[in-house]
Amino acid sequence: MINLARLQQAQARIADTLSPTPLVLDHTLTERLGRRVWLKGELFQRTGSFKARGALNWLRTAGREALEGGLGAVSAGNHALGLAWAARQVGVPVTIVMPENASPFKVEGSRELGAEVILHGDINEAWELMHRLVEEHGLTLVHPYDDERIMAGQGTVGLELLEQAPAATAILCPIGGGGLISGIGVAASSLRPALSLIGVEPVGAASMAHAWAQGGPARLERVSTCAKSLAAAIVGEHTYPLSRQNVRELVAVDEAAIRRAMHHLLYQAKLAAEPGAAVGVAALLEEAVALPPEGDIVVVITGGNLGSEELEEFL
Structure with missing residues (x-):
């Protein structure tokens, strides 16, 4: 299994080419929840996502x-x-x-x-x-998520945001196959074990929740969601145990909630994120997640790769 040292080595290995991404304060959600909500802008990373x-x-x-x-x-x-x-x-x-x-x-x-x-x-x-x-x-x-070197690289997101948000008590992270949340979970459990790591999936592609229910990775017969970047039919042999170990809660959001979150990101946060990146915001807007009573919240905005035709349906 990957550990903190492997994440730190990955961070040093890629630092000369990939810069840290910013935290952006979501003013509307902050006012609504009465606590600071930060958006981790992985849509600003090279190639438009954390990948x-x-x-x-x-x-x-x-x-x-x-x-x-x-x-x-x-x-x-x-x-x-x-x-x-x-x-x-x-x-x-x-x-x-x-x-x-x-x-x-x-x-x-x-x-x-x-x-x-x-x-x-x-x-x-x-x-x-x-x-x-x-x-x-x-x-x-090169597996998109179930590879320890891939997971270690994705985990550098966690190292960055923990440093950027010292007052954070909760992280909301989208889940597809589980590579990103696994890496972030290693960082969080090692450096801030009291922090709540919450995974968010589309109802039509809740492969991690399915794995939790089945006691291990199990393939979904059908995947259907506008959040195509999260449409993994099965989570990984590596990502499953790490999620079970480090993820506090799983939440699923439906298509209507994702669309409302897209609208929020576009018009309130001014971010052209893709649907798969919007599920964490959807969980907050729908009040679908049990948050710690105080502290900052960080929502990982995983990517922003969508064309004009795809964007148009959310405008």
Whole structure:
């Protein structure tokens, strides 16, 4: 399992290329809740999401043998962008399989960064194809979340926000496959164990809640949500136990709540975030989460990769 030292090593490893992202005070939520609500702006990170952190940490710890046959990944889009960007730094080819309903903005962005992108089926069928490509072409699979080097890179978000928000008593973090919240959980449990780490999922893709209920990772038969970046059908073998160990509570928000949160981020917070990044704000707006009685709240805004057509439906 990853630990604080591995997060700190990852932070030092990527610091020359990836700058810390800011905390932005959400004035409307602060006034509504009577306590400061900070938004951790990972939409300002390279490639528009936190995923560049894990991808760069993975690349910088990979041996020559892992790179020489090229890399492969499955992604709804943000991991594809982060991995394509990081791999381009070292001239390594990348093949990405995305579901057919993937964001056109993310597909084109990944291709512009040099990745070969294949659109195939739903998320489960995309994984089936990638496993065949790995076997047939000798690609090295870079898992979007269930990889300790990826998780350590994502955990640098936690190291940053704990330093930036010394008065925080709660962190709300979106969950897809669980890589980000696992990394943040390691940081929080090591440096501020009394802090409440709360995971937020879409009702139509609550794969971590499903894992908790089943006692381990278990695949959802169907995933349906506008928050495509969180549409993992199954959480990881590594991310599940870390979430059970460090996450205080899981909350699910429905599509209407996500849309209201998107509207809030666009018009009140002035942030063009993507739907998957809005679920933490949705949980606060819906009063769906049990917060500590005092202290600051930090909501991780995971990314902002969406095209004009995708954005239009939330305006």
